[in-house]
Amino acid sequence: MAAELAELMGRYCDGDRAAFDQLYAQVAPRLFGYLARMAADRAAAEDLVQLTFLKVHRARGAYVRGADPVPWLFAIAHRTFLDEARRKKRSHVRLAREADGVPEEAAHITGVPVAEADDGGRPDPALARAALAALDDLPVSQREALILTKLSGKSIAEAAAITGATPGAIKLRVHRGYLALRKALGGGHP
Amino acid sequence: VSERDDPVDRGLEALAEPSPAAPMSDALRAELEGLRPVRPRSPRRQLGALLLLSLAYAAGLVGLFGFDGDLDGRTIGFAAAWVVGFAALTWLVVVPPPGQVMPRWRLAGSLAAGFAALSVAAGLAVGSGPVALDAGRVLDRGGPCLKLGLFTALVPIFIAALLVRGSLPVGRRWAAAALGAAGGSLGGLVLEMHCPIDDRLHMGLVHGGVVVAAAVLAAVIASFPAASTRRRA
Numbered sequence: 001m002a003a004e005l006a007e008l009m010g011r012y013c014d015g016d017r018a019a020f021d022q023l024y025a026q027v028a029p030r031l032f033g034y035l036a037r038m039a040a041d042r043a044a045a046e047d048l049v050q051l052t053f054l055k056v057h058r059a060r061g062a063y064v065r066g067a068d069p070v071p072w073l074f075a076i077a078h079r080t081f082l083d084e085a086r087r088k089k090r091s092h093v094r095l096a097r098e099a100d101g102v103p104e105e106a107a108h109i110t111g112v113p114v115a116e117a118d119d120g121g122r123p124d125p126a127l128a129r130a131a132l133a134a135l136d137d138l139p140v141s142q143r144e145a146l147i148l149t150k151l152s153g154k155s156i157a158e159a160a161a162i163t164g165a166t167p168g169a170i171k172l173r174v175h176r177g178y179l180a181l182r183k184a185l186g187g188g189h190p
Numbered sequence: 191v192s193e194r195d196d197p198v199d200r201g202l203e204a205l206a207e208p209s210p211a212a213p214m215s216d217a218l219r220a221e222l223e224g225l226r227p228v229r230p231r232s233p234r235r236q237l238g239a240l241l242l243l244s245l246a247y248a249a250g251l252v253g254l255f256g257f258d259g260d261l262d263g264r265t266i267g268f269a270a271a272w273v274v275g276f277a278a279l280t281w282l283v284v285v286p287p288p289g290q291v292m293p294r295w296r297l298a299g300s301l302a303a304g305f306a307a308l309s310v311a312a313g314l315a316v317g318s319g320p321v322a323l324d325a326g327r328v329l330d331r332g333g334p335c336l337k338l339g340l341f342t343a344l345v346p347i348f349i350a351a352l353l354v355r356g357s358l359p360v361g362r363r364w365a366a367a368a369l370g371a372a373g374g375s376l377g378g379l380v381l382e383m384h385c386p387i388d389d390r391l392h393m394g395l396v397h398g399g400v401v402v403a404a405a406v407l408a409a410v411i412a413s414f415p416a417a418s419t420r421r422r423a
Binding site: 002010012013014015016017020024032037046047049050053054055057058059060061062063064065066067068069071072075076078079127128130131132134135146150151161162163164166178181182185186 | 196197198200201202205212214215217218221222225226227228229230231232233286289290291292296354355356357359360361
């Protein structure tokens with residue numbers, strides 16, 4: 001996958017529009033998944049994905065041929081999210097979260113379509129709402145660490161590279177976020 | 191309690207991946223109109239060019255401002271240390287690890303802090319004269335040396351910042367501090383060749399201080415583009 005994306009990125013830098021379209025098709029859903037959970041707002045996440053790709057387009061000359069572009073793309077998305085969050089905080093505007101925050105059409109976390117998942121069905125909407133609310137209540141750093149490692153499938157090292165934190169800090173944030181989620185979701189204290 | 195029964199795992203599983211992202215926006219499509227090829231970054235080639243250019247620039251400055259004419263073992267040792275510090279820090283900021291786009295900014299920043307401290311300590315340890323702090327001794331000719339050192343640092347910092355532009359969505363200030371320390375190291379090299387003063391306070395606090403000052407200034411300046419970007423957004 002990384003080699004394929006590196007090849008697409010290289011062709012995109014060479015001016016191949018079709019390569020960009022393929023890159024977008026492969027990476028945008030992953031960035032959207034990450035940003036939707038971070039922003040807890042679908043429309044805002046869509047805007048952030050577009051902003052991220054605009055930045056990528058303008059910075060494509062910084063790409064190193066043959067390198068895995070994904071951590072770099074996620075880091076740009078991370079930076080874009082933080083910049084937008086700060087801007088909204090300064091302007092005292094808080095976007096209302098979607099009514100339920102649960103996407104209508106979803107794939108299972110494992111990547112298997114929901115209908116084919118081994119638990120045989122769609123995720124429990126009430127549980128999804130509770131999890132989303134609990135995630136949204138976490139500090140941004142903990143939420144981000146959890147989303148990257150538990151939902152976006154990144155390793156601790158990759159999450160560290162994306163966020164600019166140390167691997168130790170990411171582990172700690174995941175641990176603390178996990179404890180807070182457990183408390184919020186009714187698992188009691190560990 | 192099995193992992194399957196853990197409420198957090200079940201809650202996170204319920205947060206399934208959203209459906210595919212929306213189609214490209216008009217703004218993005220407009221940017222992609224007439225997509226032109228760009229040359230991706232070639233870090234090693236950039237590093238080589240930057241080192242050669244910077245050393246030539248430093249040699250030019252020494253030629254312009256004058257060589258102190260004393261090429262003893264200590265001067266050569268210090269000059270070698272300045273060159274190694276400059277090259278190593280620049281390498282860390284400009285050349286990413288194999289297979290990656292983002293350079294090792296955290297390692298570079300950490301080493302820059304150590305190198306800056308070492309530069310001051312080495313000057314204080316190796317220079318001559320009493321150890322007692324004397325402001326007059328520091329200030330005497332300190333200003334011109336500090337200015338020359340920082341002036342020397344400007345060019346490599348500026349060129350390197352252009353080269354790595356876009357490759358550091360995170361860690362910009364750390365990378366800037368490392369580039370500042372690298373530029374300060376080149377400044378230290380020029381001062382080593384130009385300045386005849388071997389007083390330990392001057393060597394430590396002024397020559398070594400150039401590394402500290404350049405690193406701090408570069409880190410401070412690097413935080414401005416982010417602020418202006420936020421204002422524009």
